[in-house]
Amino acid sequence: MSTLNDGKKKVTIYSVAHEAGVSLATVSRVINDSSLVKEETRKRVEEAIVKLGYRPNAIAQGLALKKTTTIALVIPDSSFLYMGKIINGLLDVAKIYKYNIALHTTSSSINEMSEIIDNIVKSRADGVIVYNDCLTEQEVAVLNSFSTPMVYIGHKIKADEACNVFVDYKKALYELTDKYIQEGYKDIVLIEDKKNPMMMDELLQGIKKGFKKHNKEFAGLIEIPDNYHNSYDYLNEYFKDNKHQLVITVRDSQAMAVLNACTENGISIPEETDLVCVMDSRYTDMVRPRISSFFIPSYDLGALAMRVMTKMLNDDEVKEKEYQLSYIYKNKASTKV
Amino acid sequence: MSTLNDGKKKVTIYSVAHEAGVSLATVSRVINDSSLVKEETRKRVEEAIVKLGYRPNAIAQGLALKKTTTIALVIPDSSFLYMGKIINGLLDVAKIYKYNIALHTTSSSINEMSEIIDNIVKSRADGVIVYNDCLTEQEVAVLNSFSTPMVYIGHKIKADEACNVFVDYKKALYELTDKYIQEGYKDIVLIEDKKNPMMMDELLQGIKKGFKKHNKEFAGLIEIPDNYHNSYDYLNEYFKDNKHQLVITVRDSQAMAVLNACTENGISIPEETDLVCVMDSRYTDMVRPRISSFFIPSYDLGALAMRVMTKMLNDDEVKEKEYQLSYIYKNKASTKV
DNA sequence: TTGAAAGCGCTAACAC
DNA sequence: GTGTTAGCGCTTTCAA
Numbered sequence: 001m002s003t004l005n006d007g008k009k010k011v012t013i014y015s016v017a018h019e020a021g022v023s024l025a026t027v028s029r030v031i032n033d034s035s036l037v038k039e040e041t042r043k044r045v046e047e048a049i050v051k052l053g054y055r056p057n058a059i060a061q062g063l064a065l066k067k068t069t070t071i072a073l074v075i076p077d078s079s080f081l082y083m084g085k086i087i088n089g090l091l092d093v094a095k096i097y098k099y100n101i102a103l104h105t106t107s108s109s110i111n112e113m114s115e116i117i118d119n120i121v122k123s124r125a126d127g128v129i130v131y132n133d134c135l136t137e138q139e140v141a142v143l144n145s146f147s148t149p150m151v152y153i154g155h156k157i158k159a160d161e162a163c164n165v166f167v168d169y170k171k172a173l174y175e176l177t178d179k180y181i182q183e184g185y186k187d188i189v190l191i192e193d194k195k196n197p198m199m200m201d202e203l204l205q206g207i208k209k210g211f212k213k214h215n216k217e218f219a220g221l222i223e224i225p226d227n228y229h230n231s232y233d234y235l236n237e238y239f240k241d242n243k244h245q246l247v248i249t250v251r252d253s254q255a256m257a258v259l260n261a262c263t264e265n266g267i268s269i270p271e272e273t274d275l276v277c278v279m280d281s282r283y284t285d286m287v288r289p290r291i292s293s294f295f296i297p298s299y300d301l302g303a304l305a306m307r308v309m310t311k312m313l314n315d316d317e318v319k320e321k322e323y324q325l326s327y328i329y330k331n332k333a334s335t336k337v
Numbered sequence: 338m339s340t341l342n343d344g345k346k347k348v349t350i351y352s353v354a355h356e357a358g359v360s361l362a363t364v365s366r367v368i369n370d371s372s373l374v375k376e377e378t379r380k381r382v383e384e385a386i387v388k389l390g391y392r393p394n395a396i397a398q399g400l401a402l403k404k405t406t407t408i409a410l411v412i413p414d415s416s417f418l419y420m421g422k423i424i425n426g427l428l429d430v431a432k433i434y435k436y437n438i439a440l441h442t443t444s445s446s447i448n449e450m451s452e453i454i455d456n457i458v459k460s461r462a463d464g465v466i467v468y469n470d471c472l473t474e475q476e477v478a479v480l481n482s483f484s485t486p487m488v489y490i491g492h493k494i495k496a497d498e499a500c501n502v503f504v505d506y507k508k509a510l511y512e513l514t515d516k517y518i519q520e521g522y523k524d525i526v527l528i529e530d531k532k533n534p535m536m537m538d539e540l541l542q543g544i545k546k547g548f549k550k551h552n553k554e555f556a557g558l559i560e561i562p563d564n565y566h567n568s569y570d571y572l573n574e575y576f577k578d579n580k581h582q583l584v585i586t587v588r589d590s591q592a593m594a595v596l597n598a599c600t601e602n603g604i605s606i607p608e609e610t611d612l613v614c615v616m617d618s619r620y621t622d623m624v625r626p627r628i629s630s631f632f633i634p635s636y637d638l639g640a641l642a643m644r645v646m647t648k649m650l651n652d653d654e655v656k657e658k659e660y661q662l663s664y665i666y667k668n669k670a671s672t673k674v
Numbered sequence: 675t676t677g678a679a680a681g682c683g684c685t686a687a688c689a690c
Numbered sequence: 691g692t693g694t695t696a697g698c699g700c701t702t703t704c705a706a
Contacts, residue, residue: 347683349682349683349684350683350684351683361683361684361685362685362686364684365684365685365686368684369685393683393684394682394683394684396682396683397682397683397684397685398684398685399684400682400683400684400685401683401684401685401686402684402686
């Protein structure tokens with residue numbers, strides 16, 4: 001009977017103004033908490049708003065104010081297990097500051113990346129938060145030319161306009177390597193992770209530095225296929241003829257592939273081989289033996305990134321550009337040292 | 338020296354029109370691929386666009402066209418491991434149709450949920466894709482009153498205006514239960530997952546139906562604490578005095594908790610107890626023994642949801658409202674049957 | 675304390 | 691083919 005919610009009633013600021021018998025300017029003042037509105041008028045307007053079920057149109061506000069209160073987030077399309085915590089951190093503080101998050105994922109195609117940038121620019125996001133390798137210098141330049149504030153998660157970047165939120169993986173691996181060499185370990189290998197080239201680079205640097213300190217040279221980088229099943233098959237063959245004192249992997253799935261391949265080839269962990277997974281995940285605690293790993297504060301990485309972003313958006317000049325968070329090494333059952 | 342990228346040059350459709358010596362209407366026609374533009378003019382405009390680095394302002398377009406080409410996605414803030422694949426599927430087809438995704442996560446607080454809805458309405462998303470339990474009927478009603486197209490992922494909902502994309506978990510569990518009872522199993526238990534009440538309900542219905550078929554009554558629902566560590570501790574105690582023929586869990590972490598707790602209490606899987614994890618994940622293949630599970634087509638669930646959404650946005654009337662995807666049972670090393 | 679009016683950048687009739 | 695103009699829904703001076 002009633003036509004209240006029937007058709008697509010478009011309630012605008014005009015409808016409210018009309019209903020309340022005021023001008024649209026006054027309504028605008030009310031919804032923006034401007035103080036210069038008589039209490040009585042405010043009440044009338046608020047009633048009209050409720051009565052009509054009015055919600056300000058953020059798009060129109062965006063046009064008028066030249067800001068969208070949305071932040072673009074660019075992440076790789078692969079591992080949501082790791083990105084998940086970052087996203088949670090990010091969204092939690094985005095909520096506090098009333099920012100929306102537009103999610104963009106990158107697959108490897110380079111062509112596609114410029115489309116994403118284009119998209120972000122068109123959508124006039126107030127800022128961009130980018131994970132690691134996702135952007136090239138060129139793309140950063142495009143963003144900069146539109147003076148879009150940017151924060152990088154995961155590693156340091158040189159771009160003038162960008163802030164960085166990161167963990168010092170180089171240091172982590174340096175310390176680990178150093179410790180192991182001091183314990184007399186000689187045969188240390190690192191399993192490559194093709195999905196994280198930048199991070200790999202840092203890890204390698206850390207290990208090399210550790211070796212150099214002891215006047216040795218690192219030559220233990222092992223390339224394996226991409227996904228779990230392929231890499232497991234590969235390693236299953238590999239460990240038929242090879243054995244190492246310490247194996248370091250980047251992600252949990254690689255560590256588990258090593259664990260399974262070793263076990264099935266009669267190499268016991270940690271008795272014969274120590275195993276360390278750089279990036280912690282809950283699953284490293286679920287397998288047996290539990291896998292030693294670094295706790296990476298992913299949630300905080302995300303939360304901090306967003307916090308820094310709001311800072312850039314509000315303060316004109318952000319003094320601090322680099323924010324380093326620290327890891328914690330968790331010694332578990334897969335290592336003797 | 339040059340001021341090209343220096344200040345925040347705001348290049349609008351006017352700048353381009355001026356640069357090309359045409360009216361803004363013509364520029365609009367060019368960027369919208371309207372055919373009625375002389376080739377020569379088009380070229381001139383395109384050059385001006387490149388020269389000035391012009392990108393249409395999606396916000397202004399949104400205002401003029403009354404659509405934003407963004408879809409709001411509402412998911413629980415917990416497991417990105419499972420949501421990850423759904424998101425990937427969703428984003429892949431969103432890219433094809435040039436839609437943006439605004440990500441919203443819900444924590445349990447009810448208060449907060451209405452804020453999210455408010456936010457979505459204000460942002461004038463063209464549509465909303467919601468995972469499972471995330472919305473109450475009331476909230477659906479609000480969305481409907483703004484005639485926002487909606488698709489639900491994960492289970493059937495009765496809302497008139499919404500489409501559903503789902504997997505029939507009830508049937509899956511019914512079949513599983515039936516098979517096991519036929520094999521003579523009597524002592525079957527289901528571990529509760531508090532994070533997925535709706536899904537739990539379906540699973541329970543399926544099991545009960547299976548029991549009823551054999552004139553039995555199911556009474557094996559086990560409540561355990563929420564996260565992995567607590568539930569592992571709990572189960573470690575539990576399996577000191579208990580043993581079952583078949584244990585069913587919802588997620589991989591629960592299955593692994595059961596696996597570890599059983600093993601550490603001398604209950605061997607699958608010799609003494611069969612273990613099934615309903616929701617497949619790569620990790621169920623990484624532990625030993627590999628855990629039997631259902632393959633859930635998460636990626637397709639996401640992709641289909643987005644596809645259905647574009648359909649709703651383009652066709653006025655969508656005939657098909659329910660889209661069922663099928664699971665595949667994967668019999669692995671944790672089960673004898 | 676309130677209202678009138680000029681944008682914000684773009685699309686879409688409607689003219690020419 | 692191309693230009694003119696009236697919105698889209700809101701914010702924000704500037705007057706009153």
